[in-house]
Amino acid sequence: MNKQTEVKLIRAEAAAARKAYAPYSKFRVGAALLAANGKVFSGCNIENASYGLTMCAERVAFGAAVTAGVRTFKALAVVVGGRKPAYPCGACLQVIAEFCGPEFPVLLVGTANMKAAVRLHLKDLLPKAFRFGRGNR
Ligand code: THU
Numbered sequence: 001m002n003k004q005t006e007v008k009l010i011r012a013e014a015a016a017a018r019k020a021y022a023p024y025s026k027f028r029v030g031a032a033l034l035a036a037n038g039k040v041f042s043g044c045n046i047e048n049a050s051y052g053l054t055m056c057a058e059r060v061a062f063g064a065a066v067t068a069g070v071r072t073f074k075a076l077a078v079v080v081g082g083r084k085p086a087y088p089c090g091a092c093l094q095v096i097a098e099f100c101g102p103e104f105p106v107l108l109v110g111t112a113n114m115k116a117a118v119r120l121h122l123k124d125l126l127p128k129a130f131r132f133g134r135g136n137r
Helices: 001-020 057-069 091-099
Strands: 027-037 040-046 073-080 105-110 118-121
Touching: 001 027, 001 040, 001 057, 001 073, 001 105, 027 057, 040 057, 057 073, 057 091
Parallel strands: 073 105
Antiparallel strands: 027 040, 027 073, 105 118
């Protein structure tokens, strides 16, 4: 991912994080998903009084894109407040793996320390994604 693309995604995810609905954890997360057609789809975490119903920012972003008819992606960025980036949870990784291959770039940012941003690929986070198909049916 080039610098210009990174900046575009970080802006989008920071805007999404400001919209986060996180009255319980107070942990705001923004995700920005860059589609192959150049569009950016954002998501924020949406919590619920019944905690287990909480939706993570990453999955909200994928939901927005797929609802718009978009299923091919170039990169994902995830931003949280504070100095340390946060890694996507296991459920989100499996959703990312549904649409993106092992080399899919993921950028993780803590807004208070952009220099500590982490750049990796989906295969680093989820080396063995569950696949449903011949062989396990
Ligand atoms: N959260 C995300 O939005 N993405 C993740 O990958 C992990 C966790 C949210 C869910 C909840 O609102 C808050 O972070 C604390 O778990």
